[in-house]
Amino acid sequence: MEIQNFVQTFAAQFDDTDASVFTPTTKFKELDEWSSLMALSVIAMADETYQVKLKGDDIRQSQTVEDLYNIVKSRL
Amino acid sequence: MAFLSVPNVKIHGLSVCVPSTVEENNNLKLFQGEDAAKFMASTGVERRRIAGDNVTTSDLCYYAAEKLIADLGWNKEEIDCLIFVTQTPDYILPATSCILQHRLGLSEECYSMDISLGCSGWIYGLSTIGALIQNGNMKKGLLLTGDTVLKSCSVEDKSTWPLFGDAGTCTAIEYHEGDKGFQFHMATDGSGYEAIIIPEGGYRNPYSVNSLKEECIEEDIIRNSLNIALNGMDVFSFGINKAPETIHKLADKFDIDMGKIDYFVFHQANLFMNEKIRKKLKLPVEKVLYSLKDFGNTSSATIPLTMVTQCREALNHNRNRLIACGFGVGLSWGSVYFETDNLIISDLIEV
Numbered sequence: 001m002e003i004q005n006f007v008q009t010f011a012a013q014f015d016d017t018d019a020s021v022f023t024p025t026t027k028f029k030e031l032d033e034w035s036s037l038m039a040l041s042v043i044a045m046a047d048e049t050y051q052v053k054l055k056g057d058d059i060r061q062s063q064t065v066e067d068l069y070n071i072v073k074s075r076l
Numbered sequence: 077m078a079f080l081s082v083p084n085v086k087i088h089g090l091s092v093c094v095p096s097t098v099e100e101n102n103n104l105k106l107f108q109g110e111d112a113a114k115f116m117a118s119t120g121v122e123r124r125r126i127a128g129d130n131v132t133t134s135d136l137c138y139y140a141a142e143k144l145i146a147d148l149g150w151n152k153e154e155i156d157c158l159i160f161v162t163q164t165p166d167y168i169l170p171a172t173s174c175i176l177q178h179r180l181g182l183s184e185e186c187y188s189m190d191i192s193l194g195c196s197g198w199i200y201g202l203s204t205i206g207a208l209i210q211n212g213n214m215k216k217g218l219l220l221t222g223d224t225v226l227k228s229c230s231v232e233d234k235s236t237w238p239l240f241g242d243a244g245t246c247t248a249i250e251y252h253e254g255d256k257g258f259q260f261h262m263a264t265d266g267s268g269y270e271a272i273i274i275p276e277g278g279y280r281n282p283y284s285v286n287s288l289k290e291e292c293i294e295e296d297i298i299r300n301s302l303n304i305a306l307n308g309m310d311v312f313s314f315g316i317n318k319a320p321e322t323i324h325k326l327a328d329k330f331d332i333d334m335g336k337i338d339y340f341v342f343h344q345a346n347l348f349m350n351e352k353i354r355k356k357l358k359l360p361v362e363k364v365l366y367s368l369k370d371f372g373n374t375s376s377a378t379i380p381l382t383m384v385t386q387c388r389e390a391l392n393h394n395r396n397r398l399i400a401c402g403f404g405v406g407l408s409w410g411s412v413y414f415e416t417d418n419l420i421i422s423d424l425i426e427v
Contacts, residue, residue: 036235037118037348040312044352047316056309 024066082206083257089420091144094125096426120347124241124372136244137220156214157187161197161221195404197376219247223375230299241372245380262410272405276301344378
C-alpha cells in the first residue's frame with residue numbers, strides 16, 4: 001500500500017471537500033466537512049478497501065491522514 | 077463454536093406494544109439548522125416512541141402478551157415458561173419475569189426468568205425458550221423482549237437521545253413435533269463491554285453522590301454516570317464486521333441457501349450501519365426490512381417490531397423463510413434461521 005493511494009481513497013470519502021486539498025499532512029479533523037458520520041465512513045473505508053478494523057480510539061488519536069495510514073498499514 | 081439447532085419448535089405469533097407518545101427528531105432542541113435533517117438522513121430515525129414516567133418495559137410487554145394470548149386463543153394455564161429479556165427491569169431485584177408471571181395470571185407451574193441483554197436479546201431469548209420447549213416437556217412459552225432505553229439516555233446527548241425508542245414485544249413459541257425449528261449462531265466479545273455502558277448504579281461502581289453530575293463529553297454530548305454512554309465508532313466497527321460474519325457462519329454451518337430467504341430482519345441499529353451490513357452481504361433492498369424511521373433503535377424489541385410493522389401481511393398469510401440477526405451491547409451478537417407459517421400477528425398496540 002502506497003501513501004498516495006491511501007490519501008486518494010481517504011479523499012474519496014468526502015463529498016464537499018476537493019480532493020486536491022488532501023495530502024499526507026492534512027489535519028482531517030479541522031476540515032469543515034469532518035463529522036461523526038465522516039468518521040464512520042473512514043472506518044467503513046478501512047474495512048472495505050484494506051480489510052482493516054479501525055476503532056474509535058484510532059480516529060481520536062490520529063491528527064493527520066498519514067497518522068491513519070500508519071495505523072492501517074501496521075494492521076495489513 | 078456456538079452453533080445451536082433447536083428442532084420441534086415454531087413461532088406461533090407476535091405482538092408489539094409501543095407508547096402512544098411520539099417524539100419527532102425534527103423538533104429536538106439538540107439540533108440546530110441542518111443538523112436534524114443530516115441526522116435523520118444518516119441514521120434513518122425520524123421519530124421515536126417515548127414511555128411516560130409511570131410506564132416501564134414490563135408494562136409494554138404485559139399489554140403485548142395479553143393481546144397475543146387473546147388473539148391466539150391460548151389458555152393461560154397452558155403457558156409453561158416466560159422469558160423476559162430486558163436491561164430496563166422494574167427493580168434491581170426481584171426479577172421482573174416473576175412480576176409478569178403473576179400479573180399475566182399464569183400458572184405457578186411456570187418457568188420464569190430474566191435475561192439481561194439488549195441488541196442481541198431477541199435472538200438469545202429465542203434460543204433459550206426454544207431449548208426449553210424442544211423436548212416437549214413444556215409445550216407453550218412466551219418470550220417478552222424490550223426496553224425503555226430513553227429512561228437511561230441523557231436528553232442532552234446527541235449520540236443517544238435521537239436514536240433510541242421505547243417498545244415491548246411478545247413472541248409466542250410452541251412445541252411442534254417434527255418441525256425443523258430454529259438454527260442459531262451466537263457469539264460474545266466482552267473485551268468491548270465499555271462500548272455501550274451505563275457506568276454507575278450497579279455493584280462495580282455503585283450509585284454515589286457524584287453519579288448525577290453532568291459532564292460535557294464533547295459538543296452536544298452532556299450526560300451523567302447513570303446515563304447510557306455509547307461509543308458510536310467502536311459499535312459501528314464491530315457491527316459491520318460481526319453481523320455479516322455471523323450470517324455467513326450460520327448459512328455455511330446449516331447449509332442455508334441465502335437466495336431462498338424471504339426476509340432478513342436485522343437489529344435496527346442505524347441506517348448507515350445497517351446499509352453497510354446489507355451491502356457487504358449483497359442482499360437485495362426489498363428483502364431487508366427497516367422500522368427505524370418511525371421507531372428508532374428499540375434494543376431487544378427491534379426484530380419483532382420490524383416484523384410486525386413491515387411485513388405483517390406476508391407473515392400472516394404465507395410460509396416464509398427468515399434470517400434474523402442481533403448485534404450490540406455486551407458485545408453480544410447472533411443470528412437465527414427460522415420458518416414461519418401463517419403467523420398470528422396482533423395489531424400494533426399503543427398505550
